Amino acid sequence: MVCPVCRNVEFVSYLKVNDFNVIRCKKCKLGITHPFPSTEQSLQANLETYNSEQRIQLYLTKIDYFKKRYRKYLLNIRNYKPQGKLLDVGCNIGLFLVTAKEEGFEATGIELNKECADYGVKNFELDIVNDYLENRGFQDGTFDIVTMFDVLEHIPDMRNALGEVRRVLKKDGLLVVQLPNLDSIMARITGSNWVWLTTPDHLYHFNPKNLSEFLLSNGFRIKYLRTWEPSEDFSSNFIQAFCPNGIFGRSFKKILRLSKVVLLATHLLRPFWWRKYRGGLIEVYATKV
Numbered sequence: 001m002v003c004p005v006c007r008n009v010e011f012v013s014y015l016k017v018n019d020f021n022v023i024r025c026k027k028c029k030l031g032i033t034h035p036f037p038s039t040e041q042s043l044q045a046n047l048e049t050y051n052s053e054q055r056i057q058l059y060l061t062k063i064d065y066f067k068k069r070y071r072k073y074l075l076n077i078r079n080y081k082p083q084g085k086l087l088d089v090g091c092n093i094g095l096f097l098v099t100a101k102e103e104g105f106e107a108t109g110i111e112l113n114k115e116c117a118d119y120g121v122k123n124f125e126l127d128i129v130n131d132y133l134e135n136r137g138f139q140d141g142t143f144d145i146v147t148m149f150d151v152l153e154h155i156p157d158m159r160n161a162l163g164e165v166r167r168v169l170k171k172d173g174l175l176v177v178q179l180p181n182l183d184s185i186m187a188r189i190t191g192s193n194w195v196w197l198t199t200p201d202h203l204y205h206f207n208p209k210n211l212s213e214f215l216l217s218n219g220f221r222i223k224y225l226r227t228w229e230p231s232e233d234f235s236s237n238f239i240q241a242f243c244p245n246g247i248f249g250r251s252f253k254k255i256l257r258l259s260k261v262v263l264l265a266t267h268l269l270r271p272f273w274w275r276k277y278r279g280g281l282i283e284v285y286a287t288k289v
């Protein structure tokens with residue numbers, strides 16, 4: 001096995017999750033799911049983790065929350081691309097596309113899950129292609145912006161995917177990537193119970209340094225990188241990790257009190273670990289060189 005980031009061939013074992021291990025590259029610390037799952041295994045795990053109906057419901061029940069979150073991404077995007085043609089890879093039902101259109105962008109999506117893609121087309125009148133990016137064959141330099149939220153870590157051949165992204169981007173085009181941070185405080189505290197450490201669904205597990213290195217070596221220049229996480233996600237993961245049996249068999253009041261304390265502590269303390277790039281999510285803005 002060769003590390004896709006730094007081409008090193010030496011790895012150390014790190015964590016065991018489900019029936020898989022996460023091993024880390026000795027040089028750049030990239031986490032890799034081992035044994036490396038087949039495409040079928042990975043897709044099956046993805047369907048089991050989030051079936052189409054659950055996916056759609058998750059977004060619909062929290063529609064305001066997601067649109068608010070997406071407006072923040074668009075605010076950052078505007079610093080580099082005030083307007084233009086945007087492609088969201090792995091767009092799900094298309095809520096980011098809806099928000100981007102409301103903010104004046106021309107938006108197209110790619111989504112492998114047919115039910116989710118169809119939902120966005122029918123209900124939000126979006127332009128969503130149900131296919132792999134490589135198969136769609138967009139012309140060279142079609143887009144000003146490509147976004148990949150929670151996508152890169154699922155792709156077996158990430159270099160090939162980034163090559164395709166680079167091809168469809170215009171000169172100086174902007175790439176936005178968001179994915180989980182293996183070296184976050186949240187990941188360190190919860191260990192193999194970290195909610196975003198989903199093997200074999202996630203094939204790769206990045207930290208800010210090796211993600212930057214990977215983008216740089218694929219023809220992108222980093223403009224801005226931050227780490228963060230929603231307090232609710234941190235506190236619910238914390239409770240889930242330390243009270244795995246849920247509230248049954250335990251004092252409900254105790255759990256409730258604990259969750260409030262964790263939520264408040266997270267909310268107050270997280271700016272300190274965000275500054276050290278220890279937030280649970282890595283969000284990076286890079287331009288095509």
Ligand SMILES: [Zn+2]
Pocket residue numbers: 003004005006007008025026027028029030
């Ligand atoms: Zn490496």
